[in-house]
Amino acid sequence: MATETPPRASGTPPRAYPIGTHPSDDDPNVLLVDDYEFYEPIPPYPPRTEREAEFYTLADGEMFLNLGPQHPSTHGVLRVVVKLDGERVVDIDPVLGYLHRGVEKLVENADYHQTISQVDPLEYISSLFCEWAPVTAYEKLLDVEVPRRAEYIRVLSGELNRIASHSLFLGWFALDLGGLTPILWSFIERDEIVEMLAALTGQRMLFNYFRIGGVNGDLNHDFMSRLGDWMSRAALQIESGIGLLNENEIFVRRASGLGIVDSEMAMRLCMTGANLRATGVPFDVRRAHPYSIYPELEFDIPTRTEGDSLARYLLRMEEIKQSLRIIDQCLDRMPDGPIMAKLPRLIRPRPGRAWSAVEGPRGLYGAYAISDGSDQPFRLKIHDPSFIHLQAVGALMPGNLLADTMAIMASLDPVMGGVDK
Amino acid sequence: MTAINRTWDQLTVPGKALAIVIPLLAVLTLGLVLTIVLFGQQILDILIFNLPIVRFVFAVTILMLLFVPIAFLIIYMEMKIIALMNLRIGPDRVGPWGTLLSTVHGLKVLMKEDFTPTRADAVVFTWAPVVVFSTAVLSALVLPFAPGLIGQDFNIGLLYFFAIGGMTVVGLLMGGWSSFNKYSLLGGLRAAAQIISYEIPLTLSVVGLVILAGTMSLNSIVEQQGISGWATDWYAVRQPLGFLIFAIAATAEANRTPFDLTEADSEIVAGFATEYSGMRFGFFFFAEYINVFIISAITVVLFLGGWNAPFPVPHIEWMVNPGELGIGLLLLVMLAPVIGTLLLAAPVYLFRSQTRWWVALIIGFVLFNVVVGGLLSLWAYINFDWVAGLFWFVGKTFTLVFVFVWMRGTLPRVRIDQLMGFAWKWLLPASLLNLFVTAAAVLVIDAMKRGGS
Numbered sequence: 093m094a095t096e097t098p099p100r101a102s103g104t105p106p107r108a109y110p111i112g113t114h115p116s117d118d119d120p121n122v123l124l125v126d127d128y129e130f131y132e133p134i135p136p137y138p139p140r141t142e143r144e145a146e147f148y149t150l151a152d153g154e155m156f157l158n159l160g161p162q163h164p165s166t167h168g169v170l171r172v173v174v175k176l177d178g179e180r181v182v183d184i185d186p187v188l189g190y191l192h193r194g195v196e197k198l199v200e201n202a203d204y205h206q207t208i209s210q211v212d213p214l215e216y217i218s219s220l221f222c223e224w225a226p227v228t229a230y231e232k233l234l235d236v237e238v239p240r241r242a243e244y245i246r247v248l249s250g251e252l253n254r255i256a257s258h259s260l261f262l263g264w265f266a267l268d269l270g271g272l273t274p275i276l277w278s279f280i281e282r283d284e285i286v287e288m289l290a291a292l293t294g295q296r297m298l299f300n301y302f303r304i305g306g307v308n309g310d311l312n313h314d315f316m317s318r319l320g321d322w323m324s325r326a327a328l329q330i331e332s333g334i335g336l337l338n339e340n341e342i343f344v345r346r347a348s349g350l351g352i353v354d355s356e357m358a359m360r361l362c363m364t365g366a367n368l369r370a371t372g373v374p375f376d377v378r379r380a381h382p383y384s385i386y387p388e389l390e391f392d393i394p395t396r397t398e399g400d401s402l403a404r405y406l407l408r409m410e411e412i413k414q415s416l417r418i419i420d421q422c423l424d425r426m427p428d429g430p431i432m433a434k435l436p437r438l439i440r441p442r443p444g445r446a447w448s449a450v451e452g453p454r455g456l457y458g459a460y461a462i463s464d465g466s467d468q469p470f471r472l473k474i475h476d477p478s479f480i481h482l483q484a485v486g487a488l489m490p491g492n493l494l495a496d497t498m499a500i501m502a503s504l505d506p507v508m509g510g511v512d513k
Numbered sequence: 514m515t516a517i518n519r520t521w522d523q524l525t526v527p528g529k530a531l532a533i534v535i536p537l538l539a540v541l542t543l544g545l546v547l548t549i550v551l552f553g554q555q556i557l558d559i560l561i562f563n564l565p566i567v568r569f570v571f572a573v574t575i576l577m578l579l580f581v582p583i584a585f586l587i588i589y590m591e592m593k594i595i596a597l598m599n600l601r602i603g604p605d606r607v608g609p610w611g612t613l614l615s616t617v618h619g620l621k622v623l624m625k626e627d628f629t630p631t632r633a634d635a636v637v638f639t640w641a642p643v644v645v646f647s648t649a650v651l652s653a654l655v656l657p658f659a660p661g662l663i664g665q666d667f668n669i670g671l672l673y674f675f676a677i678g679g680m681t682v683v684g685l686l687m688g689g690w691s692s693f694n695k696y697s698l699l700g701g702l703r704a705a706a707q708i709i710s711y712e713i714p715l716t717l718s719v720v721g722l723v724i725l726a727g728t729m730s731l732n733s734i735v736e737q738q739g740i741s742g743w744a745t746d747w748y749a750v751r752q753p754l755g756f757l758i759f760a761i762a763a764t765a766e767a768n769r770t771p772f773d774l775t776e777a778d779s780e781i782v783a784g785f786a787t788e789y790s791g792m793r794f795g796f797f798f799f800a801e802y803i804n805v806f807i808i809s810a811i812t813v814v815l816f817l818g819g820w821n822a823p824f825p826v827p828h829i830e831w832m833v834n835p836g837e838l839g840i841g842l843l844l845l846v847m848l849a850p851v852i853g854t855l856l857l858a859a860p861v862y863l864f865r866s867q868t869r870w871w872v873a874l875i876i877g878f879v880l881f882n883v884v885v886g887g888l889l890s891l892w893a894y895i896n897f898d899w900v901a902g903l904f905w906f907v908g909k910t911f912t913l914v915f916v917f918v919w920m921r922g923t924l925p926r927v928r929i930d931q932l933m934g935f936a937w938k939w940l941l942p943a944s945l946l947n948l949f950v951t952a953a954a955v956l957v958i959d960a961m962k963r964g965g966s
Contacts, residue, residue, distance in 0.1 A: 157695050165779040179699070179929055268779045270770065270926025276599040342771055343925050494699070495780045495928050 133158035133173045147185050153177055157494075161190045165268045165498045168508025170482075172497075179493050184486060191512035199472045204230055204304060204439045207469060211459075212298040214476065215510040218257040220250050220289075221452035222510075223302040225459035226472060228383065228448040230304045233441035233463050241429040242306035243385045248422040249289060249301065250450075251415040252319075255326075256285040257453035258408045258415075259333065261505050265405055266337055268502040269346055277333045281326075288318040305433030311426075319423075326416060334409050347402035351488040351500035354399055361487070362480050365455025367504055370407045371399040377451035389421050401503035408453075408505075440467050454478055454505055478510035569654075572664035576653050581619075584802040588615040590911075591802075591918045598922035619795065627791035630693055637691035642789070642796035644684030649803040652677040656810050657732045659820045659902030670731040671723065674811060675716055678766065681804070682708040685775065688797070689785035700784025703929060704775040707765060710933055711772075714940035715762035718755045719815060721951035722748050735819030742825030749816040754947045756816045758940055765932070767808040768801065770921040777926055809913035810906075817909050820902030829895055853881040 133156050139145035150156070160171035169190035175183040195214060199207045207226060214222045224246065231238060238246075260282050263275030286296045291314035293301035301308050337343050353363070355371040368375055376393045378386040394410035396403040441463040449458040455477030464470040481504040489497045524532060549556070560567050589604070589612060596603025604611030629635050652674050654664035667673050682705055689701015725748070726734050738746050749756040765772040776784035786797045813819060838845065858877025861868055868876075893900040927935070 155695060157699075164782060179703075266925060270773070270777060270779060271924065272595060273599050273922055276601060280600065337925075340925065342927055345931065346925065346928055493928060493930065495774075495777065495926070498779055 132156065144185075147173075147175065147183055150175070151182075154182055159497075165502070166508075167264065167501065167506060168511075170506075170508050170511070172485075174489075174494070174497070176494065179495075181489050181492055181494060181497055184489050184497075186482065186485065189512055191508050193513065195513045196472055196474060199226075199469060201468065203467055204441075204469060207472065208302060208304075209298070209300045211472075211474065212300050213509055214474065214513060215452070215454065215457075215478065215507045216297055217260055217507055218253045218453050219298050220253040220301065221450055221457045222474075223300070224250060224450045224452075225448055225457045225474075226461065227302045227304055228450065229446045229459045229461040229472075230439070230441065230469075232446035232448060233444055233461060234304065234435070234439065236305050236433045236435060238306055238433055239430045240385070240427050241310075242431045242433075244422050244426050245307050245311060245431065246302060247384055247386070247389070248419060248426075249292060249299075249307075251418045251422070252285050252289060253299075254453045255330075255412050255415050256282045256289075258412050259285075259330065261408055261453075261502075262333065262337070262405070264505075265347075265401075265499070265502045266343070268498045269343060271337070271340075271343065274333065274336050277336060281330060281333065284318070284322050288315055288322065291315040291318055303432060304439060305435045306431045310431050319419075323416075323419065323423075327413070330409075330412055330416075338406075338409075344402060346496075346499065347405060347503070348398070348400055350401040350496055351492070351503060352398070352400045353484060353488070357487070358399070358484075361484050363455065363484060364477055364480070365452070366404055366407045366411060367455065367481055367484070369393065369395045370403040372397040377449050377456050381449060383448070383450065388425075389418055391418050391421075401499055404503045404505075411453075438467055440465060449475070452477065454507065454510075455481065474513060476510040476513065478506040478508070479513075482506045482511050569665060572654060573650065576650050576664065580650060580653070580799070580803050580806075583806050584799045585615040585619065587802040587805055587914055588618070588798075590914065591921065594915065594918045595922045598919075622795035622798070623792055625791040627793060628788075630788050632693045633788065634691035634693070637687045638788075639793070641684050641688035641691060641785075642793045642800070644687060645681055645800040646684075646796045646803075648677055648680045648684065649800045649807060653803075653807050653810070655731055656807070656814060657735050657819060658906055659899040662899050662903065663732055666730060666732045668728070668730045671719065671729040671734075671815075674731070675712070678807075679708070679712055681800075684800075685785050688789065692785070692788035694788050696781045696783070696787045697785050699781045700775050700787070703781075704768065704785060706929075707768075707772065707774060707932060710936040711762045711765040711940070714758050714936060714944045715766060717941070717944035717948055718758035718762065720944075720948050721755050722752050722815060724948075724951055724955055725751060731814050731819075735814055735821065738818045739821035742822070744818065744823035746821075747816060747818040747823075749818075752816070752947070752951070754943060755951075758944045758947065759816065760812060762936075762940060763808045763812060764917070764920070765936070767804045767917070769805065769917050771924040771927050772932060773921075773926060774929055774932060779926075805914055805917050806910065809910045809917065812913055813906060813909040817913075818905075820906045822901070822905050826901070850881065853884070854878045857881050857884070 134148050135144075139148060148156075154175055154177050157174045157176050158171070159174055160166040161169040166172070171187040171190065173185040173187065174181055175185075193213075195210055198210050202210055208223050211222045211226055212219045259278040263278035263282075266274035289299060289301075290296045291312065293299040293308065295301075353361075353367065353371050355368075355373050358368050358371045358373065363371075364375065364377075372395055374393045374395045377383070378391075379393055391414045394407055394414065396407050443463055443465045445460070445462050447458065447460045449456050451457070456475065457477060458475035460471075460473040460475070461469050462471040482501075484504060485497075485501055488500050492500065521529070521532075592614065593603045593611070604614040607613040607617050629638055655667055655670040655674055657663040657666075685704040685708070686701045689697045689699075689704065692698070722734070723729055726737055728734065728737075734748075738748060740746055744750065768775050774780075774784075776786060781787075786794055789797060854874065854877045856877075857880040858873040861876050862870060862873035890900075894904060895901075
């Protein structure tokens with residue numbers, strides 16, 4: 093019925109169904125109060141592709157449900173048109189772009205230093221990693237050696253940010269499964285870490301801390317005292333938060349066997365990070381393509397083989413413990429020295445291209461920078477793991493119940509800022 | 514006329530309101546008094562002749578009035594307890610410790626726009642909250658709160674309770690269907706599926722109890738649980754499996770976590786209540802919390818002894834007849850408050866040097882009131898059965914309400930297929946097993962008794 097929508101006439105507002113043409117108009121069981129149009133998630137234009145035509149045609153007993161962009165559990169402003177058969181999801185059509193800022197274009201018109209603050213809000217949960225990838229790409233273009241103290245500070249603050257992101261994931265995942273308490277327990281960790289990073293960087297959320305050739309500010313007393321205070325009880329506190337869920341029968345029953353990704357499918361979808369490692373592939377950029385000071389540090393790459401939502405959740409909790417190990421080592425070995433390389437104020441890298449990737453809490457976070465010799469990047473391509481992982485939703489959701497689609501999406505942990513860029 | 518007009522114009526808005534209301538009240542009062550004087554006997558005769566109807570109307574009115582503060586209390590409990598479990602502070606702005614917040618919520622809901630969406634079935638949409646609320650109130654009619662405090666003592670009280678309680682689903686389905694919203698529709702259908710499925714184990718789990726009790730009157734069931742005075746008489750002890758099944762199924766009936774799929778906010782926004790606003794939403798909200806109270810109350814009545822104390826309370830004869838005191842009564846009323854206040858204020862004044870005398874007097878007066886209130890309650894508890902019964906009944910019921918709130922703070926939500934599978938694959942066979950074991954045991958014991966005698 094949807095394929096018969098009339099083409100959009102120029103000058104008139106689009107209507108899904110012109111007055112008097114809706115299928116329910118002749119239905120005596122539907123009470124028509126007046127003939128205002130109402131919202132159907134069907135686009136107001138004729139289908140542009142075969143896939144669109146197929147999706148927007150309803151079979152018997154199916155209906156569309158418009159999830160988002162203002163739905164309580166779409167993790168930002170994602171809109172998913174879900175084709176439902178009862179409670180079971182038949183097919184989905186994600187509609188992206190509600191958070192599109194045009195970052196890659198903004199970056200082309202900004203100074204190299206200014207680009208750092210432009211890429212910051214991409215993944216607002218873990219913005220240090222958004223800075224890290226472009227900054228290292230620029231450093232490769234410039235052939236600049238970053239001081240060791242700066243590298244240590246980068247790793248230290250990055251791992252803190254990773255813990256903050258993962259603990260927030262714990263809360264959101266539980267909330268999407270209906271648990272009210274874990275979100276507020278996990279916000280304690282996040283809040284303490286964010287406060288401590290605010291003492292270091294001056295911002296709670298969009299840190300704008302990394303600089304080309306180093307970091308913005310040295311470790312200060314406020315940060316160190318907060319960090320020491322937190323580290324003394326971090327392991328215990330995180331353990332108590334995880335304990336709320338790990339032994340909960342309802343939670344385990346719902347999360348296990350849900351949204352299973354095998355390693356082949358994960359590789360085909362280009363998944364990285366915890367979502368890939370949960371399928372048994374021990375790929376971690378920190379070990380696979382070592383950068384910064386990670387080769388000197390001791391930590392494990394936890395993997396799991398189940399590939400379901402529970403495995404992804406447990407893996408992230410395991411990574412928190414590894415991050416605590418890394419922070420301990422960083423504090424132990426923190427060298428003295430400068431925190432910035434000697435660089436001119438105005439940067440003009442030689443013409444060329446550079447790719448760099450870092451391991452963010454969501455996976456491989458990459459930046460591909462092209463320089464044309466001017467003081468602005470010619471192009472900066474940002475590879476965002478959230479976008480890659482959101483693609484898996486299309487393969488995982490159909491066949492599941494409506495309630496599970498939320499859990500699957502939460503377990504993949506996408507951030508819409510990074511998806512829409 | 515101009516003088517009246519001028520006077521009228523000089524009045525403020527409250528003044529005008531009073532100028533209208535006071536004469537109106539005076540006329541009405543006069544009319545009422547005249548009616549009573551002239552036709553008092555006839556009216557009384559009619560009322561006495563129709564005593565069951567009068568009793569019914571009176572009970573429903575009292576219950577409806579009573580349920581507003583009960584719902585407020587439970588809403589406040591839920592906000593505060595879940596806040597403490599979430600390591601939050603919770604409501605703390607309106608009233609002492611935020612206790613008036615739910616009242617303010619109620620007023621806010623009254624003032625909001627009462628919105629009907631386009632293409633909604635307006636009639637059904639309007640009546641759905643009424644159905645949900647009135648079924649909640651009506652099903653409370655057979656609850657025995659205390660000895661003698663019962664709306665209507667049916668001999669089929671239990672059947673009536675389940676029949677009326679099951680009608681809630683009609684209201685939820687009406688709201689979900691008529692809203693013209695797919696989330697509402699999903700919520701309404703989930704409610705229908707869930708409540709109808711859980712109705713079966715809920716009802717079957719108490720059949721064993723009915724076999725043991727031999728009656729369906731809730732009043733008699735409670736009386737049977739208080740024969741020896743100990744908690745071992747309660748049906749929770751004699752029917753543990755039935756109690757367990759009933760508790761689980763009752764949680765699902767009240768749409769509470771972990772079975773709150775009908776209003777799962779992370780899945781279907783607010784379920785059947787998505788399109789509701791204003792007082793219509795308020796009725797749904799009230800009904801939900803009243804249902805929590807009623808479900809707790811029926812669990813207490815059926816399995817936890819109702820108004821009976823868990824242990825025999827020693828009976829003390831402590832009836833003061835005021836008439837015997839004579840002039841002593843006058844002295845008591847005049848002197849006791851003064852002396853008590855002074856006595857209780859003295860230590861505060863003497864041992865805390867910063868306290869001023871009038872502050873100490875206020876503290877003493879408040880303490881005296883507390884002491885007298887406590888003594889009066891004790892006196893009432895000892896002398897009146899219904900006060901003692903109400904004490905235990907309300908205490909047990911609110912303990913169960915706390916358990917409901919606790920579960921909401923702790924547990925995630927189950928999935929719809931897990932929910933239905935649990936009802937049909939586990940609860941239903943378990944309740945049938947409970948029924949057969951109970952029936953067989955009753956038969957065997959009867960036969961043994963007959964054989965023995």
